[in-house]
Amino acid sequence: MSTLFDDDSDFRPDAMGRAAVEYRSAKSILTPTSGYMDAYDFTLNPYSGCTFACSYCYAAFFSPSEEKMRDWGYWLTVKENALDLLKKRRNKPLDDKVVYMSSVTDPYQPIERKLKLTRSLLEELVGWHPGVRLVVQTRSPLAFRDVDLYRRLPRLQINYSVTTDSETVRKAFEPVCPSNKVRLRAVRDFVEAGILTCITLTPLLPVENPEAFAESLLETGCRHFIVHPVQKAKGRFVSGTRPEALTLLERMGWSDDRYARTLEVLGGRLPGLRTDKAGIFPLV
């Protein structure tokens, strides 16, 4: 079994790209849900913070301090005892429990390629909790590395984030995220591997050509879709942390009307496009 810090691994960088990396022990790894996430039993976040640094990210709101909320995207905390914590759950199977990985980070951070922390947790789930209902939320093609483990979890769903058809828009809001092309390729890989895959257009950023966008999504073979608008409601996060995301949306003319028109086109072409809170309900 791979673990985070195998004796033969001294990979423990204190920076990854422009982000500072620290290693901390977490108090728990399976967090009971409530409110918006109540269709799930637990969230599972191997990391805290997210080096993908999307400018609209709501997860920034859950940063441990004002400073970290402000510096969202520039720090990452590795929960170095995550596997040990999950191992403590061995005598209490997660059969039929719905776990969402992850709610406030992407479990496939670039550092994951070598750390294999998320992979170690998946191995633990495969070995001790094959009855778990697991939804993995990501935008990283690295997730496909673990397809061998996904295949051994009968109730596994990949939610793959695709937010626009435009590289200009993607670079404006998600400059260090994988390109649209890479993401669509990853979705296709998962679908072809027989993994239940859902494209999450959450949030939907400005779309240049809704008809062609819908076509490109369908070409992946995926037949499950969720769409949500950018959350524009005034809140601590929106007003205090990432006003630039709203400003950019305005500058790009992404009005409620344009969103509605785009949604109409997508809804007419994407089968079973889910638009409300029920959209996040697990399919497994």
Ligand code: SF4
């Ligand atoms: S990948 Fe997800 S968690 Fe990370 S910054 Fe983007 S929206 Fe936030």
